[in-house]
Amino acid sequence: xxxxxxxxxxxxxxxxxxxxxREAATPNGAAKLTPLAIVGGSGAVVTDADGNQLxxxxxxxxxxAVGHTPPSIVAAMQQQAAELVSAGNIVVSTExxxxxxxxxxxxxxxxxxxxxLLMNSGAExxxxxVSIARAHTGRGGLIVFEGAYHGRTNLTLSMTSKYAxxxxxxxxxxxxxxxxxxxNRYRRPDDMGEQAWVEWHCRNLRHALxxxxxxxxxxxxxxxPVLGEGGFLPTPPPLLQTIRxxxxxxxxxxxxxxxxxxxxxxxxxxxxxxxxxxxxxxxSGKSLGAGMPIAAVxxxxxxxxxxxxxGLGGTYSGAPLAAVAAREAIRIISEPAFLExxxxxxxxxxxxxxxxxADHPGLVGDVRGLGPMLCLELVKDPVSKEPDMDxxxxxxxxxxxxxxxxxxxxxxxxxxxxLPPLILTDDQIDEGLGVLAAAFDEVAxxxx
Ligand SMILES: Cc1ncc(COP(=O)(O)O)c(C=O)c1O
Numbered sequence: 001x002x003x004x005x006x007x008x009x010x011x012x013x014x015x016x017x018x019x020x021x022r023e024a025a026t027p028n029g030a031a032k033l034t035p036l037a038i039v040g041g042s043g044a045v046v047t048d049a050d051g052n053q054l055x056x057x058x059x060x061x062x063x064x065a066v067g068h069t070p071p072s073i074v075a076a077m078q079q080q081a082a083e084l085v086s087a088g089n090i091v092v093s094t095e096x097x098x099x100x101x102x103x104x105x106x107x108x109x110x111x112x113x114x115x116x117l118l119m120n121s122g123a124e125x126x127x128x129x130v131s132i133a134r135a136h137t138g139r140g141g142l143i144v145f146e147g148a149y150h151g152r153t154n155l156t157l158s159m160t161s162k163y164a165x166x167x168x169x170x171x172x173x174x175x176x177x178x179x180x181x182x183x184n185r186y187r188r189p190d191d192m193g194e195q196a197w198v199e200w201h202c203r204n205l206r207h208a209l210x211x212x213x214x215x216x217x218x219x220x221x222x223x224x225p226v227l228g229e230g231g232f233l234p235t236p237p238p239l240l241q242t243i244r245x246x247x248x249x250x251x252x253x254x255x256x257x258x259x260x261x262x263x264x265x266x267x268x269x270x271x272x273x274x275x276x277x278x279x280x281x282x283x284s285g286k287s288l289g290a291g292m293p294i295a296a297v298x299x300x301x302x303x304x305x306x307x308x309x310x311g312l313g314g315t316y317s318g319a320p321l322a323a324v325a326a327r328e329a330i331r332i333i334s335e336p337a338f339l340e341x342x343x344x345x346x347x348x349x350x351x352x353x354x355x356x357x358a359d360h361p362g363l364v365g366d367v368r369g370l371g372p373m374l375c376l377e378l379v380k381d382p383v384s385k386e387p388d389m390d391x392x393x394x395x396x397x398x399x400x401x402x403x404x405x406x407x408x409x410x411x412x413x414x415x416x417x418x419l420p421p422l423i424l425t426d427d428q429i430d431e432g433l434g435v436l437a438a439a440f441d442e443v444a445x446x447x448x
Pocket of ligand 1 (some may be wrong): 061093121122123124126149150151152224228229257258259260285286295
C-alpha cells in the first residue's frame with residue numbers, strides 16, 4: 001500500500017494560493033523550505049490543502065519522532081486544554097511540568113542528582129544552559145565548533161557557525177565565543193588516516209586553551225554529539241572524551257546540545273549515549289514536545305542550582321499543554337521497543353541511501369549519520385568534493401514534486417537530510433527511498 005497519493009501537481013493550486021498570501025503577509029526572511037500548505041497529518045503522512053497525501057521525511061525538522069497526531073498525545077492535550085491551558089509557571093506550579101522534569105532527570109545520561117529547566121524553544125534552552133554554566137563557573141568564555149547550529153537568538157546565533165544563511169547582516173554578535181574546526185571525516189586531508197585526524201582535533205582543542213582562551217576564563221564547551229544543521233556529522237567519541245577530560249581538569253561545564261540529535265533520533269534516547277560520555281548539561285527540544293513548543297536543560301543539580309532564585313524562566317516556560325505533550329512523547333520514545341524500531345528504520349534507510357550512492361557515484365559523495373539520523377552529501381565531483389548546493393536543492397524539489405518531503409542541511413547546504421517520524425513502516429521506508437532514488441535519477445540525468 002502506498003502512502004503517497006497525489007491528485008494534483010505539487011504544489012497544487014491551494015498550496016500556491018496560501019504561499020502567495022504568506023509571502024504577502026510575512027517577511028521575506030522567514031525561512032520556508034517547500035511550497036507546501038499542509039492541513040492535516042497522521043503518523044508519517046501529511047495531507048496538503050489540495051487533498052494530496054505526502055510522506056513526511058522532514059518531520060518539521062526532526063520534531064516529530066512520534067509522528068503526526070499520535071492518539072495518546074492528542075487525547076492528553078485535549079483533556080489538559082479543557083482543564084487548564086496555563087496559569088504561568090512563574091506564578092504557580094503545575095504537575096505536567098514537574099513530571100517532565102522528573103522524567104528528564106531520570107532518563108538523561110548519568111546517575112548523579114539532576115535538575116531540569118523547561119523553556120519554549122531550543123535556542124532558549126541553549127541560551128539558558130550557557131547562563132547556568134556562567135553562573136556556576138563565574139566565567140564567560142565559550143568554545144563551540146564550526147558547522148554548529150544552536151539557534152537564532154543573539155547569543156545562540158553567535159555560537160552558530162554557518163554565516164551566510166543564518167547570520168548575515170545581524171551582527172554585532174556576542175563576545176567570548178571561540179570556534180574550533182569540527183572533524184569532518186569526509187573532508188579530512190587526503191594524507192591523514194582517520195585516527196590521526198581525530199587525534200589532531202583532540203590536540204587542537206588542548207592547543208586552543210593556550211592559543212585562544214585560558215581555562216580560567218572558560219565557562220563551557222558546547223557540542224552537538226551529531227551536527228544537525230551542519231550536515232549530520234557524528235562527533236568522534238575520542239573528541240567527546242577529550243572534552244570531558246578538559247572540562248574535568250579545569251572545572252569547565254560540558255554542554256551537549258541534543259535539540260536535534262536527542263529523543264530517539266539516533267536510535268538511542270540521546271546521541272551521546274553512543275560514545276558513553278556523560279555531559280554536565282544536556283539540552284533537549286524538538287521531538288521532546290511532539291510538535292509543541294517545549295525545550296529543556298537538564299544537568300547536574302549543583303550546576304543547575306547556581307543561578308540566583310528568580311533568575312531563570314519565562315511566561316510560557318513549562319506550560320501545561322506543551323508539558324503533557326512532552327510527558328506523553330517521553331513515555332513513547334523511551335520505550336525500548338520504540339528505540340529498537342528506530343534503529344531498524346536506520347538500517348533499512350542506510351542501505352537504501354547507499355544504493356542511491358552506488359547508482360550515482362559522481363553526485364553522492366558521502367552517506368553518513370548515526371542510527372536513523374542520516375544524510376547524503378552531494379558534490380560536483382567526487383575527487384574535488386566541491387559541494388553541489390544546486391543539485392541538492394533540485395533533489396529536494398524533485399522529491400517534493402513526487403510526494404516526499406525532504407529537506408537539506410550542511411555547512412554548504414549540499415546535504416539531503418532525513419528526519420522522518422521514527423514510526424515508519426517498512427513499506428513507507430521503501431516508498432520514500434524509491435521517491436528519493438527517482439529524484440536523484442532526474443537530477444543526475446539533467447546534469448549529463
Ligand atoms: C542542535 C540544535 N540546537 C538548537 C536549535 C534551536 O532550536 P529552536 O529552533 O527550537 O530554537 C536547533 C534547531 O534546529 C538545533 O538543531
